[in-house]
Amino acid sequence: MAEIWQGITAAFWLIVTFDADLYEIAARSLLVTCSAVALAALVGLPLGAWLAVSRYRFRRLVIALLNALMGLPPVVVGLVVYLLLSRSGPFGVMGLLFTPWAMIIAQVVILTPLIASIAHQSIRDLWAEYHDLLISLNTTRPQRIKTLLWDSRRALLTAALAGFGRGIGEVGAIMIVGGNIDHVTRVMTTAIALETSKGDFALAIGLGFVLIGLAVAVNLALHMLSGTEVRDRW
Amino acid sequence: MVSILPLSLQSATVDKNGKRLLGPVDLELGNAGLTIVLGPNGAGKSTLLRLLHGLEKPSEGRLRYAAPRPVAYAQQAFVFQTPVMLRRTVLGNLTYPLTAHGTQRTEAQKQALTWLNMIGLAGHESQRASQLSGGERQKLALARALIRAPQLLFLDEPCANLDGASTRDIERLILKARDDGTRILMATHDLGQARRLASDVLFLNKGQIIESGPATAFFETPQTPEAQAFLKGDLVL
Numbered sequence: 241m242a243e244i245w246q247g248i249t250a251a252f253w254l255i256v257t258f259d260a261d262l263y264e265i266a267a268r269s270l271l272v273t274c275s276a277v278a279l280a281a282l283v284g285l286p287l288g289a290w291l292a293v294s295r296y297r298f299r300r301l302v303i304a305l306l307n308a309l310m311g312l313p314p315v316v317v318g319l320v321v322y323l324l325l326s327r328s329g330p331f332g333v334m335g336l337l338f339t340p341w342a343m344i345i346a347q348v349v350i351l352t353p354l355i356a357s358i359a360h361q362s363i364r365d366l367w368a369e370y371h372d373l374l375i376s377l378n379t380t381r382p383q384r385i386k387t388l389l390w391d392s393r394r395a396l397l398t399a400a401l402a403g404f405g406r407g408i409g410e411v412g413a414i415m416i417v418g419g420n421i422d423h424v425t426r427v428m429t430t431a432i433a434l435e436t437s438k439g440d441f442a443l444a445i446g447l448g449f450v451l452i453g454l455a456v457a458v459n460l461a462l463h464m465l466s467g468t469e470v471r472d473r474w
Numbered sequence: 475m476v477s478i479l480p481l482s483l484q485s486a487t488v489d490k491n492g493k494r495l496l497g498p499v500d501l502e503l504g505n506a507g508l509t510i511v512l513g514p515n516g517a518g519k520s521t522l523l524r525l526l527h528g529l530e531k532p533s534e535g536r537l538r539y540a541a542p543r544p545v546a547y548a549q550q551a552f553v554f555q556t557p558v559m560l561r562r563t564v565l566g567n568l569t570y571p572l573t574a575h576g577t578q579r580t581e582a583q584k585q586a587l588t589w590l591n592m593i594g595l596a597g598h599e600s601q602r603a604s605q606l607s608g609g610e611r612q613k614l615a616l617a618r619a620l621i622r623a624p625q626l627l628f629l630d631e632p633c634a635n636l637d638g639a640s641t642r643d644i645e646r647l648i649l650k651a652r653d654d655g656t657r658i659l660m661a662t663h664d665l666g667q668a669r670r671l672a673s674d675v676l677f678l679n680k681g682q683i684i685e686s687g688p689a690t691a692f693f694e695t696p697q698t699p700e701a702q703a704f705l706k707g708d709l710v711l
Contacts, residue, residue: 366561369558370558370560372529372552372554372558373554373558373560375528375529376527376529376551376552377551377570377571377574378547378548378575379574383574387560387570387574391560391561391562392561
């Protein structure tokens with residue numbers, strides 16, 4: 241219990257004293273996760289919509305596979321991305337390993353199936369509602385996908401926030417491909433892991449509180465900006 | 475503009491899950507008028523409309539328009555019994571068919587505002603369409619169908635569950651569309667409405683067109699026992 245109290249105190253002082261290291265790793269955490277969420281959403285949202293409006297052979301299998309990929313073990317993803325980006329790997333020449341780019345790539349791999357799957361589920365319900373109307377209005381498939389994405393944008397925000405939640409708290413993959421290098425690839429989660437291994441529980445738990453606060457703040461900010469939960473939209 | 479009419483069905487059937495819902499049906503739909511599709515529940519009225527509009531594919535037989543299919547599909551519209559509203563504002567629902575087919579947003583909004591005045595929803599443009607009453611939604615759905623001036627309009631019981639005032643407003647819009655040259659095919663249960671609007675009638679029972687012809691002849695001298703029973707208000711089995 242003493243550690244938790246010390247952690248809260250540590251978090252408070254780290255924030256109010258504008259601790260440079262804290263702000264640096266918090267900014268890097270946000271940069272890596274927000275970039276990964278944006279890229280994963282860019283792929284996952286249209287993919288979810290396309291899966292909802294398309295009828296093809298093995299459709300159920302593809303959707304089941306996508307849902308299964310939501311549970312991809314981050315450590316395995318990290319290992320595969322590590323092998324692909326390592327000097328002897330096919331993309332080794334790009335020199336991305338142990339950079340924030342490698343961390344973003346690993347997170348995109350983890351987040352894309354999650355965002356696509358949640359998007360698919362909400363867009364599938366809207367498609368059931370819009371199906372006859374959009375066909376009747378003689379729209380093309382890209383127009384249908386665009387309409388479904390726009391009209392389910394609030395549900396898709398939830399998909400993106402779920403991706404953000406998973407990404408900001410992820411440690412396994414980014415530890416492997418980023419290496420937790422101070423001032424280069426250290427982020428909140430890897431810093432917490434490091435402080436815990438050093439036995440500095442107060443600082444670790446302090447960083448943990450800052451991480452939780454960061455996640456809550458981003459969620460609140462996005463909800464406020466997008467106008468969800470406004471009374472006339474219940 | 476290329477005319478998509480006449481439209482014809484040749485020995486068309488619609489089967490689902492091994493059950494025949496419609497047909498075989500032969501039908502030719504001419505260039506003008508308002509055809510009312512009558513019949514008891516499950517007669518195949520909605521299936522016929524959906525087949526003609528391309529929402530159902532014929533299991534057998536053929537559907538033929540006077541124009542190529544892409545042109546034909548672009549020149550028709552459908553109003554459903556339960557209006558489907560896009561999760562947008564009233565104005566957004568009305569501009570959608572125009573902007574989806576290349577009309578500039580400002581021009582689309584101008585046309586939509588004219589239609590909102592016409593259907594008595596001026597001032598509601600920023601309101602979410604889902605907040606409208608049943609009658610207002612159906613008027614909006616009808617305006618959305620008519621805003622691109624289709625040659626052919628399908629109406630699937632558009633006044634079901636509406637009160638008298640809303641029904642009157644919808645019927646005015648339908649008659650205006652007919653007078654403006656839109657060919658209309660409308661399914662209804664309401665015999666009074668059929669008498670008010672029809673230029674000719676298709677009477678369906680058990681998936682078959684069992685009587686068709688001018689409205690006055692159908693209502694005054696129905697030829698089949700089923701049509702006679704239906705007009706008398708008896709059960710048609």
